[in-house]
Amino acid sequence: MARKYFGTDGIRGATNRKPMTAEMAMKVGMAAGAHFRRGDHKHRVVIGKDTRLSGYMLENAMTAGFTSVGMDVVLLGPMPTPAVAMLTTSMRADLGVMISASHNPFADNGIKLFGPDGYKLSDADELAIETLIDSETALAPSAEIGRARRVEDARGRYIHFAKSTFPDALRLDGMKIVVDCANGAAYQVAPSALWELGAEVIAIGVTPNGKNINDGVGSTAPEALCETVVASGAHIGIALDGDADRLIVADETGRVVDGDQLMAVIASGWARVGRLQGGGLVATVMSNLGLERHLAAQGLGMIRTQVGDRHVLEKMRGSGYNVGGEQSGHIILSDYATTGDGLVAALQVLAELARAGAPASEVLHRFDPLPQILKNVRFGGGAPLEDAAVQEAIAEVEAELYGRGRLLIRKSGTEPVIRVMAEGDDRAQVERVVDRVCDAVRVAAA
Template identity: 50%
Template structure:
């Protein structure tokens, strides 16, 4: 990737790294590239609830209009809704302003093509080349040729689409939703209410500063307590832009993305909805997921961490289901990117169809203990090539040979190394990670615990 685009668009601290000047350039250059020479690109623009969203949206939209483009503003909207609306509205591109599950100070700008998929590397590189170019020779139309802004009330279209994926409805289910003070704070409750569920909502009062704070998919503890308090059948926790979801069963036990994929894969396979019996997972998925899927006769494809890589492998293999342990799950039957609302609806549809509790469904997934530690580093590339660390990783893998595995990888969005050990003995795993952590600390870091 280049200097600006990472695995999930352009990210940074708003008004420090991701400045309005950069947002303007991204809007201007992105609209020019994605118009494909036709001029006047129509670009759907949505955002989450961060306080910096107004500033970045204004700059981005100005950039789009400066090259004669038309900005279709859909307001606060989940990332997957922007992807779906881009196709539905026949736009040339879509842009979402969000940093997903990250803290409020962060923000990001992510583009979708006219098909609703994330941009291929070649287009991101072309946009980046123009943004970083010293001389701006892009068009500057004047008079009536200047671009315009159109406010589009699109929430109803997306809500209707999500509801259409659940023909059986959700009547009889009592559901608690944690919307993380984020982009789904209005649409998520409406979806589940229309489908007939009795709905209780947590963290649905965004003030621009409280997105993801102690809530949402990275912090499901309060949801678990609420599920028990309301005696609900299930709880669903979304992240700030609602592209991922984590579930909680009636006893308050967390059901993560691996378990959700196992439940959906087995059900879809029985219904003939998995082309080629293929499912795409990442290297972070628990080995138990591989066991249950292959045991059911499914073909498992594995990628590095990141929804971009999951999607690429899905498109390459023709798989219809893929995802990550974090709850970012792609169901190509219904959308072109991870969609927390659709995933949650589909999970509850399986409960209705099977007449089973979520806990009963989740029991299909046998798990090996998995221990994770995140360690900050100044230079991820140097750390990953350190001879002593590589030797200790090799020794750890040898220790767990044929019994488990060790994975060390750089974070795609933060200055961290992510250490993971998986095997039958959790105490042994923690001892292994402690040795690896000490080796990383030798490079000048201190341990922190944080989400991807």
Template identity: 50%
Template structure:
């Protein structure tokens, strides 16, 4: 299904350029209000991260919802999964998040949750897009939606996160460094771990509207590594701008990515008898993860890249655990969407239950060397993907790997890029195969 505005995770783009303009946001609020909140007195929750442009889009969306006759409850800065939780807990008809996740401040986006706290289906997004092409018709003045602030949204979400951690356990005695990415979790993240008993060292908790994800958070781990080393922390937790992702750092400074986090949680669930259905990764999940699950007898399936597709496959096969290498982990036995704070708590629970360190738990999985090369596009991705020379290069690389690795070529869902990914047992062979394919992609993409 070809969509005009919605990507793999809502609408996103540079602030001030289509579609991320205030007039578009107003129209989007109106269209979404018409589709998601059809009953009289319907209301939506609107949350945001810490980008300066969030104020502008918050006002525009609220005006659009009001024009559609929908009430708006403003949550202020709150992690994306917090909006999902409160949408369900407060029985709202929809939740809206103003965020561009791990992107820099000059980008922003809008994503939606349904009344169940889950992301919208392709069909619902298509219905919203269809209304975007219609003239905006405002309801009569006595039917306009009103807006109000919910002052205790952060406190409600903090308690929800804490409820995902075992009641018979605490984090007393654990020294934890937390990087909040100067984003939406700058208050909630540190509070959750501190209230569970951990000694916390916090960085990335001074948002100014422009420094979100800037040299911090899950896309920039160097600052967290330094703090873990200098302050002798047991581990580090890195969230992204809207706190739906989590990566970690061991006491020795090694990075723990989403595949390793998924392995640790799955193994813990298996040991306790709580693992349901297959574990779902994506086409980008490391081959080492698949082999590690095979050794444990855990069924593993791959979905298309994007947490929405991981979620769809989990629901289809009755699974409860899935995720992406980037750190977007779904624990459906704890919540409805990816949640960086809750993900970290599940890893910490595994550490407390086993008595082993983060490094020890991750050592059970051996990652294959993986090379990812992003090739920028000047034209349509479909033309590059279909080029005979590109197809031939992929076939040749796969033949050379001869079952000792794999190749993945795909267009980005959010940027004008073709992603070339190769992984194999030998690092030099992996690098050579990726460079070989990327050269052919560049020749066509130029």
């Protein structure tokens, strides 16, 4: 059954436009609260948010919804998404909520829900909540309306947790680190955790005003990070996104290190000490073929999934892997967290750097990425991928790339666009085959 409100990562949209309105937020609170009221115990939900202006509106609306169906609300304030997942379990809550649109501009916002186990909700739970949103939810009797309180030490709890993932035998003394918090949820916790571990911290993207989240800073705009690293003579720079579940790194020369390289660093390090489970890692179809070849040379495997961290996590849980992620920097380390955690992933990278005693430019670039080209073809309707000429072009290109590259074609789930991606050893060949398939799609869509 198709979902009406939930997308691949919760409910998301432009604020004060459907579905991201205060009215919808209250309905989601009522529906999710009713769905997770199971048993006779006093029910509790924790709510975190990033630094968007609209977070105040949505937080208050969701609080009204949850308390109206008898759930107590614990307000965390600005906190990373992984912190909300962690605190949901540690506080024995029945439900966790993160109000964030991740790396999107400030005008967008979203609602992510976590179950009592700290994992994002299943499709079945989301469908059940959608049904309740569109129906009349039973309200609690007057004497059973929930209460709301704010927890003042939530940041300290998460900092302690994050630091606990860093090896006890190591410190960051003498390491100068630039940290870019995207003017988002980690603007306080990330610099504090790094400083407490001994680093000299230069923090940027730590002055949120409600409207500047992800604006020229953060993992999706690493230019500011790279410039600051070079100008300050830092050893390394780390950039998080608005809700701090993604990580991108810059070495001391200002060169960007993406999620594929970071997964290679972590997986290789964990394999060396016998910590890596599953004999490899889980990545998506977008991860570079160079990563797959690099791992294979070490006797490690790589399983690919559809794009989206929930698909990565599902495969990790089902197949016994403890490292997985996306090229974009959404890295999941299931020994520590139930979702991507940019700060925890950064600490694992910093641990490898501290052990190596070598510059980041030598430690973090583990393989040469193959040329990878992605182009989008917009279409007005129909099913161009089912056209005979398109299928013929795809078959011919796949045969041409066999053993030397790969072709990936997928229809966007959010807009009328066909995405055509190819990679291989020969850039000219990759460009030519991508254009060939795109041309065939355009003709079919005309």
